[in-house]
Amino acid sequence: MNKTIWKLIIGFAVVMTFTGCGGADGAGNETETDTGPLHVFEWSGYELPEFWGQFAEQHPDTTVDFSFFGEDAEAFAKLQTGFQTDVFHPCSSWWELYVDNGLVQPLDLSRLENFGDMPESLTKYGEFNGQQYFVPWDWGYESILVRTDKVDQIPSSWNDLWDPAYAGHVAIYDSGETQHVVGSLVLGFDPYATTVEQDEAVVQKLTELKPNLLTYWTDYTEIVQLVASGDVWIAGNAWPDTLMLLREEGIPVEYITPDEGRMGYVCGFGIAANAENVDLAYDYINATTSVEAMTYLIDEYGYGAANSLALAEADQETVGLLQIADPDILNQTVFYESVTPEQREAFVSNWDRVKAAP
Structure with missing residues (x-):
């Protein structure tokens, strides 16, 4: 959280x-x-x-x-x-x-x-x-924050993180559970009921995102600075108060509701x-x-x-x-759910594999 x-x-x-x-x-x-x-x-x-x-x-x-x-x-x-x-x-x-x-x-x-x-x-x-x-x-929500002055088209889906137009300008949160949920939503899986085969598909999908990534962000100040500087155009898993702060600083940003739902x-x-x-x-x-x-x-x-x-x-x-x-956004939101120790261990292990991949 x-x-x-x-x-x-x-x-x-x-x-x-x-x-x-x-x-x-x-x-x-x-x-x-x-x-x-x-x-x-x-x-x-x-x-x-x-x-x-x-x-x-x-x-x-x-x-x-x-x-x-x-x-x-x-x-x-x-x-x-x-x-x-x-x-x-x-x-x-x-x-x-x-x-x-x-x-x-x-x-x-x-x-x-x-x-x-x-x-x-x-x-x-x-x-x-x-x-x-x-x-x-x-x-609170987690969604995609966009530097609207840096992109030709506003993303509408979590899958848009993979758009080659954003190569080198995407940042996502450094969390195995978070990225398991993102990958599962993109592939149409229930994030909390995936099979071993589906977990492997998620690992493959997340590995394919790496050419678009500038970095994995780990704390609030880091992602705010990266978006404000213009280095990051697409911030995955951003929180709404990031939007508030950047708007207060006059940075043109938008916080979207992906087709698959916010997290x-x-x-x-x-x-x-x-x-x-x-x-x-x-x-x-x-x-x-x-x-x-x-x-x-x-x-x-x-x-x-x-x-x-x-x-x-x-x-x-x-x-x-x-x-x-907005009840429609809330009802469509995919909230983090309770997980078993085995699931949590798998999230961490699979995420380590993704980050270690070339």
């Missing part, structure tokens, strides 16, 4: 501690079960008080301790070792692993105040064996199986999925928000530019 701007400041394992500062009115009185502190395992950048102000008002004397992770694999490995947290925030392609390994507990939907305002197209990824284990929070990610909150403060965990999730918090996510981070009511409150220019209110 992609945490864009905030991935620039990750890579450290620190704990930040906050104490709620809301008024202690009747709604803020804590019960005997609200002992705290609440432990939250989070991506850096999402600990801001704007995301949990409702919780601070409800529990003014409760401490919130944030620990941070930089990648999903890191978070999963840490919980496997018995790391204690109450709430954690992984992304959808890892969710089933937490369920299968008993690291997350099923959610009581009656305690989730905003769940009914979330589209089923997002909530379905957090359901396993008939129970909801994760509640979506942030989501997308969704991340969200779960309550750890070893959570010590379950009541507080539900209150925290309710705060972060409130209209106020979700509006802040859209306006300040450029991400889609799981609470659909936030769309009306957010800056409409931002909503329109990101196209996060």
Whole structure:
């Protein structure tokens, strides 16, 4: 998954501690079960008080301790070792692993105040064996970003990445899973149900893309600079906030919806199986999925928000530019899904083969 701007400041394992500062009115009185502190395992950048102000008002004397992770694999490995947290925030392609390994507990939907305002197209990824284990929070697109002043014709398909007219001016994201999905979509395969033979076809297809590639991009600043300089005309797997930033700089770019659909990610909150403060965990999730918090996510981070009511409150220019209110685009989007360890290993191995090919 992609945490864009905030991935620039990750890579450290620190704990930040906050104490709620809301008024202690009747709604803020804590019960005997609200002992705290609440432990939250989070991506850096999402600990801001704007995301949990409702919780601070409800529990003014409760401490919130944030620990941070930089990648999903890191978070999963840490919980496997018995790391204690109450709430954690992984992304959808890892969710089933937490369920299968008993690291997350099923959610009581009656305690989730905003769940009914979330589209089923997002909530379905957090359901396993008939129970909801994760509640979506942030989501976003991956698609093709085009320097419109550098090309004669705007691409309309993922397959257009292979167009010889773009030779030497294409950049794609350096991820085995991501490129497996791209290759599968181009070849008409279900990315998450490919056979060994289909995997080989994907490897061959991706290898055939190499003459068009300038580079594999690995972080947000890199692809922004490459597109801004004009070296990259076609940026595969770009994120919408890249579009926002380049537009602000006056760079002529367009973010397309390929015929096969955009790709997308969704991340969200779960309550750890070893959570010590379950009541507080539900209150925290309710705060972060409130209209106020979700509006802040859209306006300040450029991400889609799981609470659909936030769309009306957010800056409409931002909503329109990101196209996060268009149900047709959302319903056509191919979101990352949970994968087995064997699939993940195959994605990495096959991608290494592609990059090593002449």
